[in-house]
Amino acid sequence: MKVGFIGLGNMGLAMATNLVKAGQQLQVFNRTRSAAAELERSGVPVAASAAALAADIEVLITMLANDQAVEAILFGQPDAPGALAALKPGTIHISMSTISPDLSGRLAQAHAAGGQAYLAAPVFGRPDAAAKAQLRIVVAGAAAAIERCRVLFEAMGQQIFVVGEDPPQANIVKIAGNFLIASALEAMAEAFTLARKHDISAAQLLAIVNGSLFRSPLYENYGGIIAEERFEPAGFALRLGLKDVRLVLDAAEAATSPMPLASLLRDRFLAALASGYGDLDWSALSRVSADQAGLPSVIPPASS
Amino acid sequence: MKVGFIGLGNMGLAMATNLVKAGQQLQVFNRTRSAAAELERSGVPVAASAAALAADIEVLITMLANDQAVEAILFGQPDAPGALAALKPGTIHISMSTISPDLSGRLAQAHAAGGQAYLAAPVFGRPDAAAKAQLRIVVAGAAAAIERCRVLFEAMGQQIFVVGEDPPQANIVKIAGNFLIASALEAMAEAFTLARKHDISAAQLLAIVNGSLFRSPLYENYGGIIAEERFEPAGFALRLGLKDVRLVLDAAEAATSPMPLASLLRDRFLAALASGYGDLDWSALSRVSADQAGLPSVIPPASS
Amino acid sequence: MKVGFIGLGNMGLAMATNLVKAGQQLQVFNRTRSAAAELERSGVPVAASAAALAADIEVLITMLANDQAVEAILFGQPDAPGALAALKPGTIHISMSTISPDLSGRLAQAHAAGGQAYLAAPVFGRPDAAAKAQLRIVVAGAAAAIERCRVLFEAMGQQIFVVGEDPPQANIVKIAGNFLIASALEAMAEAFTLARKHDISAAQLLAIVNGSLFRSPLYENYGGIIAEERFEPAGFALRLGLKDVRLVLDAAEAATSPMPLASLLRDRFLAALASGYGDLDWSALSRVSADQAGLPSVIPPASS
Amino acid sequence: MKVGFIGLGNMGLAMATNLVKAGQQLQVFNRTRSAAAELERSGVPVAASAAALAADIEVLITMLANDQAVEAILFGQPDAPGALAALKPGTIHISMSTISPDLSGRLAQAHAAGGQAYLAAPVFGRPDAAAKAQLRIVVAGAAAAIERCRVLFEAMGQQIFVVGEDPPQANIVKIAGNFLIASALEAMAEAFTLARKHDISAAQLLAIVNGSLFRSPLYENYGGIIAEERFEPAGFALRLGLKDVRLVLDAAEAATSPMPLASLLRDRFLAALASGYGDLDWSALSRVSADQAGLPSVIPPASS
Structure with missing residues (x-):
């Protein structure tokens, strides 16, 4: 063709x-x-x-x-x-x-x-x-x-x-899918922060919870990235994640649907941008949770 | 023994x-x-x-x-x-x-x-x-x-x-796991509400998103329950879900960790209780999202 | 001129x-x-x-x-x-x-x-x-x-x-002002709901708190409207309130500022619209809090 | 006596x-x-x-x-x-x-x-x-x-x-009052952050909004403290503010009342504690909003 x-x-x-x-x-x-x-x-x-x-x-x-x-x-x-x-x-x-x-x-x-x-x-x-x-x-x-x-x-x-x-339905499915992924990122971020604060490594929590409950390659993949804070190179840039959450909120407003979890994600993405994480992978959303709890990066700074 | x-x-x-x-x-x-x-x-x-x-x-x-x-x-x-x-x-x-x-x-x-x-x-x-x-x-x-x-x-x-x-670590893992499940319930609830408002069935969204992204039996199982609103009999009662979210919030407070998604879940569980859903399965949390968007139950009322 | x-x-x-x-x-x-x-x-x-x-x-x-x-x-x-x-x-x-x-x-x-x-x-x-x-x-x-x-x-x-x-600064002040009012509406709504659930009338709580703390004619005026649920005629229609919150969120996003309270207001306004309150005064936002806690209207239905 | x-x-x-x-x-x-x-x-x-x-x-x-x-x-x-x-x-x-x-x-x-x-x-x-x-x-x-x-x-x-x-009613009024004040603190914090990001000083926004709308000595007083970030000495320590929000949330849960604004406050207080603001005046809650938007302190660091 x-x-x-x-x-x-x-x-x-x-x-x-x-x-x-x-x-x-x-x-x-x-x-x-x-x-x-x-x-x-x-x-x-x-x-x-x-x-x-x-x-x-x-x-x-x-x-x-x-x-x-x-x-x-x-x-x-x-x-x-x-x-x-x-x-x-x-x-x-x-x-x-x-x-x-x-x-x-x-x-x-x-x-x-x-x-x-x-x-x-x-x-x-x-x-x-x-x-x-x-x-x-x-x-x-x-x-x-x-x-x-x-x-x-x-x-x-x-x-x-x-x-x-109806073409817009495909766009709804796409942005709803990205919303579900971003929600999983935020959930893991908060759970891992809680775990780390109680001296349980993120990797261990992930292995148990995904191994026994979710058994999802997506949780395994993103969970691993978050646990090790491997945010570069960005598979999908954080600032694009914010864009997609905004599309979700606009579509929800057009349909008169409150989406408080999407609103939460929007604010977390904005905090991430303000912290300079916009060009990292969108899983760097997890740093907002860690930062707010006062947790340092899991990656030791390079010695000089 | x-x-x-x-x-x-x-x-x-x-x-x-x-x-x-x-x-x-x-x-x-x-x-x-x-x-x-x-x-x-x-x-x-x-x-x-x-x-x-x-x-x-x-x-x-x-x-x-x-x-x-x-x-x-x-x-x-x-x-x-x-x-x-x-x-x-x-x-x-x-x-x-x-x-x-x-x-x-x-x-x-x-x-x-x-x-x-x-x-x-x-x-x-x-x-x-x-x-x-x-x-x-x-x-x-x-x-x-x-x-x-x-x-x-x-x-x-x-x-x-x-x-x-350290024994409390096992309890942290347990409640963090339940927090992750409840977060997935809320995320699906909001996504399904958005989809239904745009004339896409929850089942169709679930099939695509879980089939292509999550591939998780947990999403498939709970997503199916939510899509069909099969909340009885309760596998795990909604009021117990609230109890576990409270345990998460208490453990987070003890560790000086903000957990806004857990806070959101708490309020959604309370709204669910006030709506009389306390003895349904905790996936009935999804009705809060649907109710707030003005969506009727997917289950047609029995004819008399 | x-x-x-x-x-x-x-x-x-x-x-x-x-x-x-x-x-x-x-x-x-x-x-x-x-x-x-x-x-x-x-x-x-x-x-x-x-x-x-x-x-x-x-x-x-x-x-x-x-x-x-x-x-x-x-x-x-x-x-x-x-x-x-x-x-x-x-x-x-x-x-x-x-x-x-x-x-x-x-x-x-x-x-x-x-x-x-x-x-x-x-x-x-x-x-x-x-x-x-x-x-x-x-x-x-x-x-x-x-x-x-x-x-x-x-x-x-x-x-x-x-x-x-710079002209846009006046618009920022205007929408920030409306945000502050809407925030006060939501705060009173939640406080009044809590009070009513504990058998304290909204009017009594308002009289004490405004009398001893805020001493604000705005709290007194809106608080009275909320306490008596006098939402008609609308001084400022609820659906316009949502519009202004959206302006706030857009201006905040343009400035990379998370505003979680504004996000909360947006979701509450949307829930109010979905409940059919869009043409009431924007203080009817308070009904969302009352509805979610299962509280009936303070206005007895007219007898027929 | x-x-x-x-x-x-x-x-x-x-x-x-x-x-x-x-x-x-x-x-x-x-x-x-x-x-x-x-x-x-x-x-x-x-x-x-x-x-x-x-x-x-x-x-x-x-x-x-x-x-x-x-x-x-x-x-x-x-x-x-x-x-x-x-x-x-x-x-x-x-x-x-x-x-x-x-x-x-x-x-x-x-x-x-x-x-x-x-x-x-x-x-x-x-x-x-x-x-x-x-x-x-x-x-x-x-x-x-x-x-x-x-x-x-x-x-x-x-x-x-x-x-x-009934004695507990007085305690409800007290904690509801503190909730209303903390809500006003958060609302001002977010509005001031928005204003500062758009090159409007917090003091100017406060003067207009309180002068024309709220006319409240409480807004004037706390707004001035926030605008100048005069958080020491603490009139009421931030960590006590968190305690009172917890009392509000507990009382709300006992009455099956969602209070999303109180939940938001709780997370903001926790973020403030994790940032080391616990012994400052509770109006230092405003620093959380400023920090998350990347705004520096209004107080220039002392020269050495």
Whole structure:
């Protein structure tokens, strides 16, 4: 298929590369052109603009940082016309970024007006999973469009979950999932702090509780990172975690739902940012709990 | 071994029965004697008082509801002398109730003064796990005493985790574990409420998030209960959940540790109690989130 | 002075009327023209559009519901050109609505580009204070412009507080003030619930605590409303209270400041909305605390 | 009247001195005898023990640090018989300490059994108010006993509030009052942090908001302390503030009332303790908000 791919960050570059490997006919665009250098060397055309890329494709895939970036690319900016106006009727836009359900709904409307199909297809998985084509992809939109794109999803992910026909539902599932992970991070942070204060190591508590109760690879993985405070390199930056919690709170407010645990997470993320942890892995949220209890880092400072 | 067992509730009766099956020489005591009827019919001696039971045993096991019950049994009450004074030096007391680390520490001191060993050995598992001898037992205390009692633990549980030599540490692990479970309940409650408000079923969100992220039997089990609101019969009553959160908060305060998520849970449990959910399973905590967002029960009311 | 006034709601109509009484040369605009009927009968010209009104005035005053309304009026909409483009250089725009510091900053920039002065001048006070020209006005902007407009402020308010030269600072003070009031509402709500649960009337607790400690007319006034649950008519609607808390949280996030009490208020307001209290006075926030503790209304239901 | 006074701390010494000045026939007891030195020099008898003091008095007044101290003095300890057993029938015990409603209820029962009257009469006011006999006294208990003691209350305070006949009600009012103050501290802390982050001084925000809205001497006083961070000497130590919040939470739990703002305060006090602020004035709670937002102290460090 003729696929236009916009957004070549940590995740997007790996996903685009997997599409090329799977034999798809790709062209790409990235605001910072240097990110496309490797693909370009291997023969993938690099468009001069989002609008140029959009003109002659069957499927547009966007994998961008946030709502603002997606809006700028699709709707355009004073100095850069958007992709939306350039898309032919019949094109399918697969929006794989973690964006708000609200923007996802507006994109669905805009594409409907332009005769295009719109799929929301956010992903679970870190850059290493993207590289191995092991993402989990949550899709919502018209069934026929999903089926047409299945071969693309399969080139990027190991599991495809179809949520329903209304695109924002996939975005809700994505941000609800991130909320559940962040909640587990905070819970472990507080439990580990309590344990350490009573001379039980975080690792020991984790081994018992996960071994006997949760038996979850996610708890094991993140619990281990927290226990050892291995927050660099960041698999998912803490400041992006705050962004996703804000999306959750906005979606909850739109639905008149109090979410006190999400509110708590928001304040903890803000405290983490104010402490300078914004570029660490989001599991560094755990340092807020430790700091507030007066616990030092588990990592001894390097001797000089 | 000559074992005295006090506390024949849902959990204790099953545990005592398994000890008998394993060939241990049991005698039992329960404040309400009727709970001992079945064991008595199968030939297990029933003591007239805690003190009477304590007089001639090698190991005392207590499995009681809370701190107050354990204090009454061990230290006695105006009308009922306690077990402590009746125990011979050399006896081992295994305290398997979920009690405060503080009381556990005081029991350790009292037994040390009396020449007895004291093990804290709280358990994870519901009554059905107790019946199948599949409890997970978290033990702390003197290594030699633990080894002597290992045969008893193996008759009641499937896993034994030794935390250390200081008994209250086992109690910390137990209540930290319950805190982690309750945190997961609240997180699922809020996420499911958000999903339902956006026309996504709780079951669907759970299947995707647990299938792709947590892969935890605990999330699957409790998530299913919450999604279907199957809160009766209670595996673990909600009002006992509140008790355990209070133990967590007390232990945190003793260690000067803020635990805002535990504080949140406390308020949610109180709201649940005020709504009349105290005797439901503690996963009914999820109704607080649903109620506050104005969501009706997923269970249609029975037609008349 | 030639003053254009846009926004004739509960507050704006009273403020505009006071300017007329003070001899200012007013013309007005309101999206729903009927709100201007009374002023029109007394000879005040009613403009056909915001842009028409803006063309020939010295001072533009806006008193609108929220950011969206102010943006629509100033920047225009597809079917209605905005006031901004029509303003002559040298005009002063006094923005008295409770809007975000962020929008206030953008307006300041836009007006600077157009050669106009911009003052942020939000007010404290309910409609009855507006009617009596007893508002408290918090102003920020260029000192010269403030001095030129002082006569207008004095026609509408009893106190004028000059915060500084940067307009968004006045908006910060306004929303911080509303945050402090909402915090007092929640604190009284919880304290009164505790008292009522222990058979002490809210009125008695209020009389003692305010009489001996706070001695604040605000506590006395709102405390009395809460004690008697006189939530209608709404002096300030609860759903507007939620809007202001959101402005606080946004401003806090922009400044990387955790505000857990503001987060708590947000969740309480959402629970209040979900309970159907959105059109009551914002002191009905207190019903959330009472509801969650299972307390009935203090107002006996009317007999039929 | 023959009055026995126990507890000569900051508050108690001033109160006892005022009773002497008013011509009452005092004898005193304090665990640390040196605190009584000044009174002793002016001729006030100092009892050797609480029990000795209790033997021949008409009224017993206790002004002690917390529940534990009151229990030790009244009910006795292994090495020190309590006052309770030594009191004659007909004596009135006025308990002026800030203690739990629960202990107050138990004292009421114990005194009823001994034929004594029991009044709970906690006070609002700092040491300077105690010195000037300007305390506010909240009393509950039998009306006749209150009337008999009115002359004593008038010697110590400027206002006497009679709550009802059930002593614990006065304790509820006292701790609810402290909860309301602590809530105002936290609200100001967060608002001031927000203001400072937006380059508005705390003093300026306070002047506007209190001047136009609250008009409360309490806000003015505490707000000024927070704005200037004058936390020493402590009028009321932060660690005692935590104690009172705990009393509130316990009383709320006993009444099945969620109090999320009280829970928030508890966590903030714990964070303050962990930061080493326990001996500062409880308004130093505000440093937690400032710290978490990364704001430095307003007090420049002394140059060396």
